[in-house]
Amino acid sequence: MDLGAIDPALLLASLMVAATPLLLAAVGELVVERAGVLNLGVEGMMITGAICGFIVAVQSGSPLLGMAAAAAGGAGLSMLFALLTQFALANQVASGLSLTLFGLGLSALMGQGYQGVKPPPFPRLDVALLSDLPLVGPVLLSHDLMVYFGLIICAVVWAMLKYTRAGLILRAVGENHDAAHALGYNVVGIRILAIMFGGACAGLGGAYISLIRVPQWTEGMTAGIGWIALALVVFASWKPGRVLLGAYLFGGVSVIQLNLQAAGVAIPVEYLAMSPYLITILVLVIMSADRSRAPGSLGRPFHAPS
Amino acid sequence: MKLHNILTTAVAALGLATAAMAQDKTKVGFIYVGPIGDGGWTYEHDKARLAVEEHFGDKVETIYQESVPEGTDAERAITQMALQGADLIFTTSFGFMDPTVAAAKKFPNVKFEHATGYKTAPNLSTYSARFYEGRAIQGHIAGRMTESNTIGYIASYPIPEVIRGINSAFIHARKANPDVQFKIIWAYTWFDPAKEADAAQALIEQGADVILQHTDSTAPQAAAEKAGDVITFGQASDMAEYKPMPRVSSIIDNWAPYYIARTQAVIDGTWESQQVWHGIGEGMVGIGEITDAVPDDVKAEALALKDAIASGDYHPFTGPLKKQDGSDWLSESEVADDGTLLGMDFYVEGLTGEIPQ
Numbered sequence A: 001m002d003l004g005a006i007d008p009a010l011l012l013a014s015l016m017v018a019a020t021p022l023l024l025a026a027v028g029e030l031v032v033e034r035a036g037v038l039n040l041g042v043e044g045m046m047i048t049g050a051i052c053g054f055i056v057a058v059q060s061g062s063p064l065l066g067m068a069a070a071a072a073g074g075a076g077l078s079m080l081f082a083l084l085t086q087f088a089l090a091n092q093v094a095s096g097l098s099l100t101l102f103g104l105g106l107s108a109l110m111g112q113g114y115q116g117v118k119p120p121p122f123p124r125l126d127v128a129l130l131s132d133l134p135l136v137g138p139v140l141l142s143h144d145l146m147v148y149f150g151l152i153i154c155a156v157v158w159a160m161l162k163y164t165r166a167g168l169i170l171r172a173v174g175e176n177h178d179a180a181h182a183l184g185y186n187v188v189g190i191r192i193l194a195i196m197f198g199g200a201c202a203g204l205g206g207a208y209i210s211l212i213r214v215p216q217w218t219e220g221m222t223a224g225i226g227w228i229a230l231a232l233v234v235f236a237s238w239k240p241g242r243v244l245l246g247a248y249l250f251g252g253v254s255v256i257q258l259n260l261q262a263a264g265v266a267i268p269v270e271y272l273a274m275s276p277y278l279i280t281i282l283v284l285v286i287m288s289a290d291r292s293r294a295p296g297s298l299g300r301p302f303h304a305p306s
Numbered sequence B: 001m002k003l004h005n006i007l008t009t010a011v012a013a014l015g016l017a018t019a020a021m022a023q024d025k026t027k028v029g030f031i032y033v034g035p036i037g038d039g040g041w042t043y044e045h046d047k048a049r050l051a052v053e054e055h056f057g058d059k060v061e062t063i064y065q066e067s068v069p070e071g072t073d074a075e076r077a078i079t080q081m082a083l084q085g086a087d088l089i090f091t092t093s094f095g096f097m098d099p100t101v102a103a104a105k106k107f108p109n110v111k112f113e114h115a116t117g118y119k120t121a122p123n124l125s126t127y128s129a130r131f132y133e134g135r136a137i138q139g140h141i142a143g144r145m146t147e148s149n150t151i152g153y154i155a156s157y158p159i160p161e162v163i164r165g166i167n168s169a170f171i172h173a174r175k176a177n178p179d180v181q182f183k184i185i186w187a188y189t190w191f192d193p194a195k196e197a198d199a200a201q202a203l204i205e206q207g208a209d210v211i212l213q214h215t216d217s218t219a220p221q222a223a224a225e226k227a228g229d230v231i232t233f234g235q236a237s238d239m240a241e242y243k244p245m246p247r248v249s250s251i252i253d254n255w256a257p258y259y260i261a262r263t264q265a266v267i268d269g270t271w272e273s274q275q276v277w278h279g280i281g282e283g284m285v286g287i288g289e290i291t292d293a294v295p296d297d298v299k300a301e302a303l304a305l306k307d308a309i310a311s312g313d314y315h316p317f318t319g320p321l322k323k324q325d326g327s328d329w330l331s332e333s334e335v336a337d338d339g340t341l342l343g344m345d346f347y348v349e350g351l352t353g354e355i356p357q
Helices: A010-034 A041-058 A063-087 A092-110 A136-141 A145-163 A167-175 A175-182 A187-213 A225-235 A240-263 A271-287 B003-023 B041-059 B075-085 B094-106 B133-143 B161-178 B191-205 B217-226 B256-268 B296-311 B337-342
Strands: B028-029 B060-065 B088-091 B112-116 B124-129 B150-155 B181-186 B209-213 B229-232 B245-253 B275-278 B285-288 B329-330
Touching: A010 A041, A010 A136, A010 A145, A010 A167, A010 A187, A010 A225, A010 A240, A010 B191, A041 A063, A041 A092, A041 A187, A041 A225, A063 A092, A063 A187, A145 A167, A145 A187, A145 A240, A167 A187, A175 A187, A187 A225, A225 A240, A240 A271, A240 B094, A240 B181, A240 B191, A271 B041, B028 B041, B028 B075, B028 B181, B028 B256, B028 B285, B041 B060, B041 B245, B041 B256, B060 B075, B075 B088, B088 B094, B088 B256, B094 B112, B094 B124, B112 B256, B133 B161, B133 B209, B133 B229, B133 B245, B133 B285, B150 B161, B150 B191, B161 B181, B161 B337, B181 B191, B181 B245, B191 B209, B191 B217, B209 B217, B217 B229
Parallel strands: B028 B060, B028 B088, B088 B112, B112 B124, B124 B275, B150 B181, B150 B209, B209 B229, B229 B245
Antiparallel strands: B245 B285
16 A cells, blocks of 8 residues: 555646536536426537537637537537427427437447547646645646536536526426416527527536546547436535535545555545446435425426417 | 139249348358447458458348447347348347347247357357457557556456456566556446547546556547557557557457458358357457557567467466466466466455456
């Protein structure tokens, strides 16, 4: 055993990197579900965003443009889901699942010829002098920009849902779409916007993996993170703060368990391998012992009475 | 009445014709554990599938299913392939073993070939490659080139195949450099680029300057490249896009000759159940180009080791060797038998940590 080999600063830094794709995807899905829509296509939108971002970043040489393309790709794919569920009133669970399958296939097709290609490096935050500070520098001030973007988007969603009129309307639509409709709100329009936002966030999360965390394109490279994001939203009781906590817990424990293994800690590897799932679920379940519950209209189709 | 007769004859003739056509074409199925585009394990199996198509042309039709999860669900995929009329089915991952055995029982007329397993049946063969021969060469290069004396190893699942690779690499790294230490991470996946990248990152942060991997994607290569002064080896496929650094050499699986031979055996009706375990000598295990990042003398030693293994002069598991607990395993110049190697469930002396059970 050699715990001294683990550098806490580096550990915290890689923890934030591991958590970011999950955080982005989960915050997007949270907004969708707060609007009363259950989109199980997160995995498909992530992988589509991953390849859209990758292609554009490689072709243009600009990783930021790639990120924009990833958001557009994820949002574009989510429009298919919006079309099916909001206009054709198709079953949301089935549509979401097929969106995932479609996204996986589509991304594999689009990614032909991009295996082994290296994307342009992503810019990092580099505050003069401050980024060189011990501990604080590597942990807080020298990440790629998307890590901060994930935190900002989480905070914005939290503030919007809690303090703004827009957030109130979104929640009303999710809690009781008939009442919201009776009040004169455009339920379908609001839901489509929420679905697009969710798609864009999932796309960003996917591109974070293909452009920054790994960085390369491989078919199926999101490897189930979209599903973890979906579960995270539920266990976080549809609250942005808890999504943030859950994502960092999951990312953190995943990284820590790898480090503990490498350091040769005498905990059986099976327990270490299951620990990210176990600890995240445990903490969030204990926290949701209060009376939080799912949005009232979650997953129910809405058809405006005429 | 007459019309009826004509029709019946016509239908019968049509039936015979289609049956004859179906017999003409041999259908070969492949079950893959990952996506074809993984750049590693499944990619090489699919390359061999394409080689089968090219070799036989119109005589053979191939079908495949990718990203089939290991476990019970695999049986459904195999069964479906058999129902589609496949004459020969290759299941290309260790975790497909029991599903393949079950499917072989259900379809006695279909021939099955399971990669890296050990269970056979009258219509079920196993085939594998002696990857540990390639691991010996990797271990030697790693031991000679490491400066931190720390070598990181991303393992997948605790099965004999993976444990054999770790032991073989470790024995030869130690021979080249007695101070070498291995840090091993069990990823519990064959394919998860993000996790593989994280594992590589963790190993590099803890001082490893060589990363060996037994997972299928190129993500650890990218992580090593990002870190700079770290070398890696291509796994299952050449991974040539990471040449000359970090990838300094590779183990390449070459399944094509075997797949072509077995398809031919089915066509000729000479197929028989067998257990095949081929290495560098037979060409099933290839060693990818050793790049200029490796010093000339190390490269020469590695190539000499490769030749000795290929000719059969040297076996990577040659005594004296002890097990991790210090008990004797092989005495002076004794060579490990295939039975022990196939069921290997212990580390050799010098490795730290425990194998997950």
